[in-house]
Amino acid sequence: MGGLADQRPAAPVVIRSRHPAPCSLTFAARPAGPLRILCLGAHADDIEIGCGGTILALLAARRNVDCHWIVFSGGGGPREREARRSAGLFLARARRRQIVVHSFRDGFFPYLGGGIKEAFEDLAREVSPDIVFTHTREDRHQDHRVVSDLTWNTFRSHLILEYEVPKYDGDLGVPNFFVPLRAAVARAKIRHLHAAFGSQRSKRWFTPDTFHALLRLRGIESAAPDGLAEAFYARKATIAF
Numbered sequence: 001m002g003g004l005a006d007q008r009p010a011a012p013v014v015i016r017s018r019h020p021a022p023c024s025l026t027f028a029a030r031p032a033g034p035l036r037i038l039c040l041g042a043h044a045d046d047i048e049i050g051c052g053g054t055i056l057a058l059l060a061a062r063r064n065v066d067c068h069w070i071v072f073s074g075g076g077g078p079r080e081r082e083a084r085r086s087a088g089l090f091l092a093r094a095r096r097r098q099i100v101v102h103s104f105r106d107g108f109f110p111y112l113g114g115g116i117k118e119a120f121e122d123l124a125r126e127v128s129p130d131i132v133f134t135h136t137r138e139d140r141h142q143d144h145r146v147v148s149d150l151t152w153n154t155f156r157s158h159l160i161l162e163y164e165v166p167k168y169d170g171d172l173g174v175p176n177f178f179v180p181l182r183a184a185v186a187r188a189k190i191r192h193l194h195a196a197f198g199s200q201r202s203k204r205w206f207t208p209d210t211f212h213a214l215l216r217l218r219g220i221e222s223a224a225p226d227g228l229a230e231a232f233y234a235r236k237a238t239i240a241f
């Protein structure tokens with residue numbers, strides 16, 4: 001039986017590129033080719049809320065990035081226009097970007113599993129990303145959970161970072177992986193969200209202070225220089241020396 005020391009959570013791991021940190025990881029430049037990232041979201045705005053600042057920071061730091069950006073609902077309607085506009089804002093500096101907006105029915109993902117699974121299988125044939133951003137496993141929204149589970153089913157030798165989405169359900173947890181953000185990046189994230197998603201502005205939670213509050217809390221937890229960060233769950237990671 002272990003003592004108290006054995007029960008302490010592991011120290012959080014922080015990715016940052018410009019500032020010294022007690023515990024920091026960076027991605028080495030790939031010997032050839034760009035960094036490939038895959039962003040997965042059940043609904044238009046999920047990716048941006050969960051990891052929009054990280055995407056902006058990554059693209060500001062590295063020019064050679066290819067991005068697949070997949071939204072699983074809203075295709076064919078006004079939400080698709082919003083999703084595409086937003087992806088254009090967040091991915092403006094990407095070397096290449098491929099944006100797909102599927103039209104699976106919002107709220108019904110657990111009952112549409114076959115079609116969504118096939119979409120994931122198609123994706124696996126198309127891209128082998130260096131980083132996958134997806135919903136977190138413990139998310140209480142049924143659509144979010146389906147996307148998270150299928151991400152792990154499909155991408156088995158990839159770094160998966162699960163992002164969080166604040167909501168009524170009250171399912172925020174204790175993330176273990178942080179990306180500190182400069183204040184200007186955080187402001188750009190919030191500005192882009194409000195510019196792109198006009199249909200959400202009437203929702204009482206879709207406000208700048210919601211997004212800033214979570215960035216601020218995660219910034220405290222990761223001792224971010226500007227006091228702001230996005231947080232993720234990294235359930236598995238390997239390291240090469």
Ligand SMILES: [Zn+2]
Binds near residue numbers: 042043046141144165
């Ligand atoms: Zn969502």
